Amino acid sequence: xxxxxxxxxxxxxxxxxxxxxxxxxxxxxxxxxxxxxxxxxxxxxxxxxxxxxxxxxxxxxxxxxxxxxxxxxxxxxxxxxxxxxxxxxxxxxxxxxxxxxxxxxxxxxxxxxxxxxxxxxxxxxxxxxxxxxxxxxxxxxxxxxxxxxxxxxxxxxxxxxxxxxxxxxxxxxxxxxxxxxxxxxxxxxxxxxxxxxxxxxxxxxxxxxxxxxxxxxxxxxxxxxxxxxxxxxxxxxxxx
Numbered sequence: 001x002x003x004x005x006x007x008x009x010x011x012x013x014x015x016x017x018x019x020x021x022x023x024x025x026x027x028x029x030x031x032x033x034x035x036x037x038x039x040x041x042x043x044x045x046x047x048x049x050x051x052x053x054x055x056x057x058x059x060x061x062x063x064x065x066x067x068x069x070x071x072x073x074x075x076x077x078x079x080x081x082x083x084x085x086x087x088x089x090x091x092x093x094x095x096x097x098x099x100x101x102x103x104x105x106x107x108x109x110x111x112x113x114x115x116x117x118x119x120x121x122x123x124x125x126x127x128x129x130x131x132x133x134x135x136x137x138x139x140x141x142x143x144x145x146x147x148x149x150x151x152x153x154x155x156x157x158x159x160x161x162x163x164x165x166x167x168x169x170x171x172x173x174x175x176x177x178x179x180x181x182x183x184x185x186x187x188x189x190x191x192x193x194x195x196x197x198x199x200x201x202x203x204x205x206x207x208x209x210x211x212x213x214x215x216x217x218x219x220x221x222x223x224x225x226x227x228x229x230x231x232x233x234x235x236x237x238x239x240x
Contacts, residue, residue, distance in 0.1 A: 004116070004202050005118040008153075008199070009123070010123065010161070011196055012089055014212070019055060019058065019059055020056075022197055023211065024063065026201060026211070027063070031118065034118055036083050037083065038067070038084070039082075039083065040083075040084065041057075041068065041088065042069075042086070043056070043088055044070075044094065045088055045092065045094055046090035046091070052090075053069040053071075056069075060086075076107065079107045080107065082117060085108065086121075088122055089122045089123025090123070091124060091138050092127045093133070093142050094141060095125070095127075096128050097143065097144035099128070100145050123160065124138065126194075127157060128149040129152040131151055131154060131156055132147045132148050135158045135179060153237075155192060156191045157191065158192070158193040159194055160194075160196060161175055161215065180218070183219075183221075190217070190218065192233075192236075193216040195216075196213060200215075206234055207237065208230070
């Protein structure tokens with residue numbers, strides 16, 4: 001099996017930064033190292049694909065890369081020929097359903113895990129790279145045939161992870177409580193709650209937490225563990 005080349009971002013937008021700006025070094029470093037010139041953008045998490053592509057095109061062109069959108073091409077041919085994938089954020093349910101509708105889930109997984117095609121995801125695009133979308137924050141506005149996702153990594157994530165605010169008057173469930181509820185189910189997996197600005201850099205089975213913020217590691221029947229930027233979590237791939 002070829003090596004994984006993944007960057008999973010909590011978000012493409014970060015306060016005080018332009019679109020994808022906080023992840024520029026990681027994205028450009030990965031693509032340059034692997035001599036990637038052309039990126040295939042997958043915009044299915046949002047409804048207006050043309051408008052979404054116009055936003056995404058700006059940083060990649062600025063960095064010297066060519067990028068095209070799958071919605072303007074034959075999707076199967078585009079996936080089979082892609083040098084690299086960038087899967088944007090939006091609604092995770094809509095994104096996954098569209099990939100299943102177009103018969104692209106297994107094709108993308110094969111390209112990434114067997115052909116070492118780089119995969120960059122942001123928010124919903126990161127969600128679908130994991131085992132399942134059970135730990136997304138999004139509303140189920142459409143129904144994919146299954147919550148099973150691409151399975152590029154053997155764990156789940158919760159993007160945009162927020163710690164409980166002790167000064168807040170909000171009395172609803174916290175993210176931590178919701179993830180613990182997920183872990184009450186037999187099918188549940190380890191979850192990484194990745195804060196805004198967090199980037200998971202994954203090369204084969206080497207996982208390093210990068211970016212501007214860390215994460216929280218949730219495992220069944222264990223206390224949550226705070227993960228700092230620069231930490232390696234290679235042990236998570238023992239589940240692979």
